[in-house]
Amino acid sequence: MPDETKTPPPKPADNADKPGQSGSVEPVPPADKPAPPAVPPKAAAPAAPAKPAGPAPVAWESLMVDEFRRQYGSGIREASTYMGQNYMVVESAIVHEVLQIMRDRESFDYCVDVTAVHYPQREKQFDVVYVLYSFARNERVRIKAEFADGEKPLSVFDIWPTADWLEREAYDMFGIEFEGHPNLKRILLPEDWKGYPLRKDYGIIQQDSEWVKINLGIESGQ
């Protein structure tokens, strides 16, 4: 993506290194008040309840995970519970298949959200996150898969039509192109906008100055 090279914004973006800012504040260990057991609203969480003590993910044991493990082996890289919420990390190659099975076999018929997280330091920069919900089981699961920049995940539009706009938004904000999406174009930003704002290397006040100049006739939208 040539447009990723960000045009120097009027002011240097100071967001990318936010952990640096936290140096000035007194460290408050977050583990000092896990006294109330975090009352997991999950009614039918199949296995181990939330583990509030050390806020670390614990293994998520359930028949469904076992089934997936049997089927895909190491393709299921992680199945954990964090704060009472279950999630699975799967290989990018099989994520579409897994999602299909999730809907057909495990009755996760409602795709709540499709979104992405950008980790520029990683080799595979993007986490694509699918939040699923099953009406029958009253259970929420997140499925995550890692994708490199330029890699094209398969669209889940054929599984859940709701992914249409959600994937378009992910494309709009992160530049992740979903393969097989019927109408993949920008949704919130103008169609000829350059750059993907939710990537970490896109500054908070950065803009497509060329677009702004041409279309709005002003120097800067700030």
Add this chain to the structure above:
Amino acid sequence: MLDYITSYLKSDVTPGAAGNVLWAFIYIVLIFLGLSVAVIAMNWLERKILAHMQVRLGPMRVGPHGLLQPIADAIKLLIKEDIMPSEADKLVFWVAPLIVVITAFTVFIVVPFGPTHAVTDMNIGVLFMLGVSSLSVLGVVMAGWASNSHYPLIGALRSSAQMVSYEIAMGLAVVSAILMTSLHGTGIYGVASTGSGTGYLSMIEIVKAQAEQQTWFVFKFFPMGLIAFVVFAIAMVAETNRAPFDLPEAESELTAGFHTEYSGFRWSLFFLAEYSAMIAVSSIAVTLWLGGWLRPFPNALSGETWDLVFSLFPGLTFLLLAGLAFVGVIRMPKHPLFRLQTIGLAGFAAVLGLIGLILLVPAVRDRIQDIYWFSIKVAASMYLYIWYRGTFPRYRFDQLMKVGWKVLLPIGVGVLIVTAVMGVVL
């Protein structure tokens, strides 16, 4: 010369029939002015009445209780920039509002405000009114087409379809009323008829027929007259593009319908035409079914005493309005900033009171009270228009057509047949 001018005052026919050109011209001017004032008053009243239905105050700023608001609006509209879309068909765009407004005003030539108070008495008066008022659809279509824009086009198409379909129901209702002029059934008052057996299309003769038969046609052949009236009342709302049939200018769908591209003075012509068309169709309804200029209860409360009492009504109404305005003057806040408003309202009250007193003069009140009763009936019908607007959601296009063709049309035909049969049998 003086004779020529005063000769009409003693005549008992319309200026047109008397061949008095001068008085005909005076009438035309008076009607034009009166209509303009009526439209302005309607504008203010509609906003006020609608506001009070909707728990708000409406215009309050310009003048006491916003009385001058319509005038301020008119001035604003006149001095507004006159925008003509560059892609519009200039000539047609320019002509369209004129057609609409001319047709809306022309119909008033035959509207009888009293037995003598009409510009002329055409023997095909009803036909003339229906014909001319349906010409206004031409202006609407022209406006929509000439704007060369999508919303106005759709608005114009809706409008033409709607007006054409409702004209049929309207026509059928009118025919059944005309039929009644010749059929001397007994009506609900049980008074034997003495009519000649010929029907009339003349507006004045229709009212005279009602006087002769001693019943308003809305009560005749009960409930046939009433049903015909209701059919007409619904059709006339559709005909004038008012809520709940205001699809051609459905604000939430087509922004403003056929006059989306119009602004300023041109737009105000459409506005003027809309309201005068409302008054025109209400006049038809009043003439055909509600006894035109006849006072209420002509037979139940007859006799000279009652005549006198009813003839006092116009003056008393104006005195009542003057009284209300005067109460407003008293209740006005005593503050220097309100002085001008207070004086203005007091002046308004004085003018109203003066008019009221003049109307109490016997010579005047005998000549004028016909106009008063006619106006009161038209005003009641106008109030209904406002009431509809405050209450009803808007019909969808297919439902509108359904109401027109599948409900009103069959009812109209049925009423016509039954009326004819009843007229022969009774």
Add this chain to the structure above:
Amino acid sequence: MSDRESHLELQEHDQTFLDSNELIINMGPQHPATHGVLRVILKLDGEKVLGTECVIGYLHRGVEKIGENRTYTMFNPYVDRMDYVAAVSNGLGYCEAVEKLMGLQAPPRANYIRVILTELNRLASHMLWLGTHALDIGAITPLFYTFRDREEILKIFEKYCGARLTTHAFRIGGCQYETYEGFERDVQKFLKFVAPKIDEYEELLTTNRIWVERTKGVGFITGEQCIALGVTGPVLRASGVKWDIRKAQPYAAYSEFDFEIPTGTAGDTYDRYLVRMKEMRQSLRIIDQAVGKIPEGPIMAKVPKVMKPPVGEIYHSIEAPKGELGYFLVSDGSTQPYRVRVRPPSFVNLQALDMMVRGALVADVVAVIGTLDIVLGEVDR
């Protein structure tokens, strides 16, 4: 031959006007019925809708990007600006998501206050919806009635936290403000005041012939289609799916109250109207129960001055007036969220528009936009 040429020329000149049954019109972004800056491109055959395309983003402010550049506390007021009609719900969802991420628990008193204010806000949101929806269909009067009554709710908000629309009523860990003197009395007075008003709206519309004709069978959608399209909230319930996060996965103090989930059967605009009217009554019920027994105690949990949630991610959703409002937060252990994702109900629900209006008439588009109850601030974020 010459005929054909002129024919072609005309087509080139303006295809949509002549010799074509299809008309493309642009509804919005400046249009009275699109509730803000939604632009819908309609493909029409006469009055019939052949297809639509929504163009959104006119109100895009990059809320998610802002979230990544603010601390957890600083981002809190921003969420009010998404669905500005139901700002309290947005705030509740965000605060609870952060609390979950930090392993915090709001005290019971705070939870009760949260429930009361959120339900009041649901009422306010539904009232605004009813007024504008009725206005779109051509009934202008209900708008003024609902605004009059919504005003009373806003007055309570104003008295509680000083703001009327973008309230910023809650803080992470509880509530900033203790209830003011006479809060319970005000709320109870409001409940008494508003119950007959809801009857009044229903009187104007529920049996109104034109209203029924305009809404029955319009914008039909089945429960399966709703689920496939991710449509939630009253729209889903009106299609017969009895699902409400307040019951399915209770948050705040909702598990302690007795209320019903109203559902419809037909899945049309009329049923959605009825469901929302019933929901307003259920909200009254919840408020009535809650205001009677607000527990004593602190209103704020022990929250560190500087919030640094442990590394991890969380998805938390609540039942906003429009549907499932979800927050997906990723923490990298710093004071600012690494990623804030808002799952807006309006955005997802709006997707159903095309399906719901295909084959309908132009007037139905307006009705369906109204019945989906979208807020463009939330669609575009």
